[in-house]
Amino acid sequence: MKKIAVLGSGLLGGSMALAGQKRLPDTEVYLWGRRQASVDEAASMGIQHATTSLTEAVKGADLLILSTPVGAMLQILETVSRDVSLKGMIITDVGSVKLTPRETLDALVRRCEAKYIGSHPMAGSEQTGVLAARESLFDGAACVMTNDFGHDEADVDALKDFWLVLGCRCYLTSSEDHDAVMARISHLPHLLASVGAMVGLKDPDYGKFAGNGMRDTTRVASGHPGMWAEIMLRNRESLKAPIEESIEHLREMLALLEQSSEEAVTSFLQQAKDLRDQLPPKKEQ
Structure with missing residues (x-):
């Protein structure tokens, strides 16, 4: 992958950006935040490509990761899809539930000809915000993936490889399970x-x-x-x-x-x- 877009500048999003830019040196990892203050905090943590511009973060990405509350995912994806082509892009999320994102995002993802494969890295803490982010957050964590729409094994493997690089143990199941x-x-x-x-x-x-x-x-x-x-x-x-x-x-x-x-x-x-x-x-x- 040449470019990864992480949308959401909290603990998980910031940790993905830190780990990705260190462990995938040939890949550009962009972190989008809604507020300039959180983007400034991300930059102070050493995150190289932090921005409030959805277009800048997503344009040309091979992988788009939604690291926002589940209820905000559709609006964010709709907004970025107006200005950026998502065709062929792998889209995943890090939500703690998987049925809701699958059902909420399905129509838009299909219309954009993108590929939705769910993810749930079992990492985090009671701390919140990008200032709590750390590059090692995902080391040893389980990551549960869902491929309810039956996308090609190569796409699943590409996403799995990303989580493996971050240090996760990956498992594949259905959203229901x-x-x-x-x-x-x-x-x-x-x-x-x-x-x-x-x-x-x-x-x-x-x-x-x-x-x-x-x-x-x-x-x-x-x-x-x-x-x-x-x-x-x-x-x-x-x-x-x-x-x-x-x-x-x-x-x-x-x-x-x-x-x-x-x-x-x-x-x-x-x-x-x-x-x-x-x-x-x-x-x-």
Whole structure:
């Protein structure tokens, strides 16, 4: 690829630009930001091609990456398509849900004769903004890709190669399966972290006694509330069943506590421990 356009100058977009320009020295990597202030911040981070001009960022690109809220993707793509040909361009996104972008962008992408292949790199943090970006963000992260429209294997491989260069482990699945899995391993944990913060810190003064347990289990609750509200609402159908299961497990624990059965409570906690201990080692930064 000779040119990559990253649209969205937040944590993910900035990290893609930093990693891309370092690890793909023969490729121009452009970062578009809506606000001049964020573009100036990107430049201060060492991002070479940061701009507020969609035309400048996208014209001649082989790969266009939408790194914006899902609800803004269609408008941005419509705007740039008026001035720049997207014909033959691979278009992907980094949204935490995949059904919504697929359904929202389909008609426009087809009309522009572009190729949409979804992406979801499982990287990020509770920090936001381009000043939090880092070149190593994607090292060791899983990246789930979707090719629901059956584009050529060469196009899928080209996108996969980009993520591999950034340090990701790539997996291919459908948008439906992606959203169902993310509801359990990403969206529900964020919701439970938020509940933990609300219950545990019902009196904020309790926080002075908090140790690593409270901080670790509620860390992601510090994420951007507006962004996470959008994610949960757009994936609400997949999220309902895991929420119901969580409620059932809490009811089960209440019953076990009423029974004062140490053996049963231990068994409950042991089952959770066994599942948690099977997680792959955390990626090193």
